[in-house]
Amino acid sequence: MLHEFANVGLLLFCALLFPLLALGTAFFIRPKKPSAEKAIPYECGVDTVGETWVQFRISYFLYALVFILFDIETVFLYLWAIEYQQLGLFALIEMFIFLFILLLGYVYAWKKGALEWK
Numbered sequence: 001m002l003h004e005f006a007n008v009g010l011l012l013f014c015a016l017l018f019p020l021l022a023l024g025t026a027f028f029i030r031p032k033k034p035s036a037e038k039a040i041p042y043e044c045g046v047d048t049v050g051e052t053w054v055q056f057r058i059s060y061f062l063y064a065l066v067f068i069l070f071d072i073e074t075v076f077l078y079l080w081a082i083e084y085q086q087l088g089l090f091a092l093i094e095m096f097i098f099l100f101i102l103l104l105g106y107v108y109a110w111k112k113g114a115l116e117w118k
Contacts, residue, residue: 062114073102
């Protein structure tokens with residue numbers, strides 16, 4: 001039974017090894033010439049005036065999360081529509097359950113005011 005998970009273990013090993021090797025290589029081959037000019041924060045080539053860290057309203061993030069939710073929904077609907085002929089009635093019922101759950105999430109976000117731009 002353990003040999004069935006060998007591919008998963010190999011994939012996990014590669015998934016951990018690749019970013020570590022990339023970050024390690026970048027650390028060793030980067031230019032190391034710090035200066036005062038390089039340490040100055042800038043935006044679009046112009047020195048900043050005032051506070052550079054500002055807090056964004058949470059509504060921006062809520063809009064992004066709702067967009068991602070419904071974007072992923074369309075991906076699943078498209079894949080389901082491609083295979084609908086082969087899946088049959090069971091898949092149709094499952095898709096209605098999926099859409100109902102998403103509709104509940106949409107109504108919840110609407111009731112909480114997450115979709116209102118203030």
